[in-house]
Amino acid sequence: MTGINPDNACVACVNDNRVICDQPFANDTDDCGGQLCTCYLGPPLPLSAGNNAGCVVNRFAEDISGTANVDQGAATST
Numbered sequence: 001m002t003g004i005n006p007d008n009a010c011v012a013c014v015n016d017n018r019v020i021c022d023q024p025f026a027n028d029t030d031d032c033g034g035q036l037c038t039c040y041l042g043p044p045l046p047l048s049a050g051n052n053a054g055c056v057v058n059r060f061a062e063d064i065s066g067t068a069n070v071d072q073g074a075a076t077s078t
Contacts, residue, residue, distance in 0.1 A: 003063040010040040025063050039063075 004011070006022045013019040013032035021028040021037035028037040041058040048054070066077030 003065060004039050004060065006037075006039075010042060011037055012040065014038050025060075 004024050006024050009024070011021050011024050013021050013028065013035055014037075015032060015035040017040075019031060021031035023031075023037045024039045026037060027034050031037065039060040041060060045056045045058070046053070047056055064077060066075060068075040
């Protein structure tokens with residue numbers, strides 16, 4: 001399998017990130033009402049600086065691909 005596996009990733013609808021979807025980087029009609037299903041790199045990260053609280057969400061801009069060779073310890077990713 002190439003790209004992000006929706007079974008193991010944080011995938012949610014762009015229009016409502018509380019709704020889990022199953023078609024990463026595509027318009028998902030059954031889960032998102034035709035809106036984009038996107039992938040997040042982990043849960044939101046809470047931060048605080050100078051008494052100002054914030055939350056950072058890391059979202060993939062596009063699908064990922066790459067190769068890994070466990071015998072040689074080499075990998076490439078895009």
